[in-house]
Amino acid sequence: MKWKSDVRISRENGILLELNGMTKKVETDDEFIAKLMESGVSDEDLVKKVSLELDGDEISAGLRLGQFVEDYGDFIAELQRSRVFGE
């Protein structure tokens, strides 16, 4: 999972995403995911693993990450379908 290439991230009073005039503040609960992405962790399975440690189970982790994608989807790069179907 990666930010789109021209997303700008600023860190005054939390994490703020900017893209083509659009801005969105990352909620406190979501900051750890944003920081993971910033640190270069883009593999979904790795992100899920980290989330799993926080949430305790696969289902909750998946739901958290799904909500993250919905909330910040405009700033997230598209994923290839092969990453889902494993082709």
Place this chain on the structure above:
Amino acid sequence: MKYIKLPKVYEKLKKAEEFYAPVIMTAANGWGKSAAAENFYRRKNPLTLYCKDGNITEMPDPESFRASTVIIEDMQWLSEPESIRYLRKLLRTRGIQVVMLTRGGVPKYLAGEDMDLGFVRVQESDFTFGPKEVDEYFQERGVELDPQDIAPVTEASGGYVCALHCYVERMRDGERYSEDIRAAVWQDIYRLWDSFVFEQWSDEFVHFALSICQYDSFNVEMAEYLTGDRNTGRVIEYCYEKMNQIKYHSGGYYSLRPEVKGFYIWKQDQLWSKEEVEENFRRAANFYEIKGDIALALKYYKKAGATQRVKELLIMNVNTHPGVGHYVETKDYYFAIPEEELKELPVLTAGMSMLYDLILMPEKSEEWYKYLVEYYKDTNNSKERRREARTRLAYLDIALPHRGTKGILRIMKDVFALVRKGDIVLPEFGATGNIPSIMNGGLDFSEWSKNDTQIAKFMGKPLEVILGKFGNGLVTLSLAESGFEKATMSAYEVLTRCNDGYEAAAHGGKIEMCFVSTGIQVRQHLVEGQLPSAKRVYETFCEKASKEEARHLEPNIKAMGTWIALYGGFGSDIKDYIEKTPEARVSFSISDRYRQMIKIRCLISENRLEEAFDLACFMDGYIKTYERTFYKMENDILKAVILFRMGDDHWKEHLIAGIGLSCEYHFVRTISLEGAAVLPLLKQVMNDEKVTSAYGEFLNTVYKECQEIALCFPDYLKFIPKEVVQFTKREAQVLAMLCDGRSTDEICEELDITYDGLKKHNRNIYKKLGVKSRAEAERKAVQLGLVHRG
């Protein structure tokens, strides 16, 4: 009194007489079989034999007959072998014509004779009195029937001579026909039947008839359940063959003839106690409950006075997903229970919240949701009840339609935490709303399509766990549909994914997901111009749904079939679909949404543009309140098409709104699948620089695909007018160019005609259309579907 000859009866008897063919008259009691036979054959001095208790009461040797015609009365009672042998011998005796009168049909034991000898059948419909005969009947009995009453009496009596006898008596003193007379005549008929025929029926048959008379239809299983008699199947067979009192319908169902049904209800009222009647209703309700027909179960529990059972059934119903939960069908029962009683039970409070949401009252839905919150917070309520309330709140948080999908995953996460702790147990969830779509099914997931692959990567497992069987194939189908709508997935990939999803759903999943797969495949095939493939996929699913008795899907399956027919330009079922789909402004629940959107298209194709626009405006209310992005796009496009055809310039703003919203999601197919209907509109906006610069690449993609689809299905939503105005070839050319906005000079140049020649054609066109100006001619031509704008 003079016998009133019935032409059809007379014609058949004459024909039979010519060839000495046996005659069989099949009609219930009171249609005049005996009178017809007596009248026709009187000059032949026939021998009349009677049947009773299984036998022909007298069986004289045929060699000893003086008469050449033998009439067998009441043949429905014949069952003893010796009498049957006698009858068969009679039929094959030369020089004797046999005329059989029966209340049933041709008995099985005469099948051979029927085939060899060719029975002439005189049926009930042949005995039916028409208006002429009715008037004559009254006159013969010295009663003057007002000419205005002839038609209603004929219709109300059904041409049944026994009924006419009663009408004559009731109207003897100059009474005019009225509903009171009609009701009174039925009572008279019942008394006649009671005195003449009721005693002839066996106790077994009477018990059967009284047990099933309250119900519109029944099968053998139901009849056995109601009578408590395992031999009821035999009774039904006997009744069907010998008594003409029941009709057979497909699927093993029977019904009592309406007039006979009324008689038995009347008789039941005389013979059964109140408790016996209620017990009968209770049995029927129980039967329907076992069969899963909640609406009928509730109806008959209510008639049985079983109010507690009604409540229990409503509770059971709430535990089912709204898609199959029959909330709307049961709303009258909910509203009949006092509010305070509903609030005592969390499950019914939740039911009210869901019900209000389904009937477009989200504020009331939230009101009942609040009652449930208060119930949960009230520590005076028992721990179990509060847990139940918490469960219901969790369910509503996810499933209430008007709340949409925003933040739903966060809610699901919190709910799942409660499930994991064991605080609540969630009822079954669904995602489709019985619609052949997952992105636009129970809820609108268009937002998710923006990051469909990403969400699918994370959500696959959670959804399968939370949705249970509904999760089988869900992720695969969601991606297939999202890719299809955005035209980012090849046809091969869409169809492969759909097949995978279908298989996953078919094996251990839900048929609703198979319906989703079918919907996507059908749309893909239509985009490819493959109508036969689309139909094949659809029909295969229809077969599956029928086999699995997925009745809850029937309305939307039918809607889909109608929509497919529109691509083929088939007109025959469209009117029927329009008439049978409920009027949205009279009664609408959100489960009707798919059918109503198809109805808009049907109305367009029938050129009922005002009605189409009215329905589209009605749907706007639902679409806006319930945040249905997909439907918003569709509705804007359809409104644009309607206004364009009406010659109203506001079409453009709706089209651009539809394009704009579709572009935001890159949903190509919500526009392109409207093919030939939307193409003329798109052609015009392609010349608008402002529009093309705003939506450039997306619009090009849509336009190109739309052209291809229109080429394959040129008659999609095209109005084929009934009244055809005949133009010459030249006049048709001129009219098309007028409607295309061409100037006089352009028309003359292109058609190589003079100005005077064009004036002459215009005059003829205006005359044939019944108009006085060019503008009127254009409007009328579009209205009649003679031209499509653009």
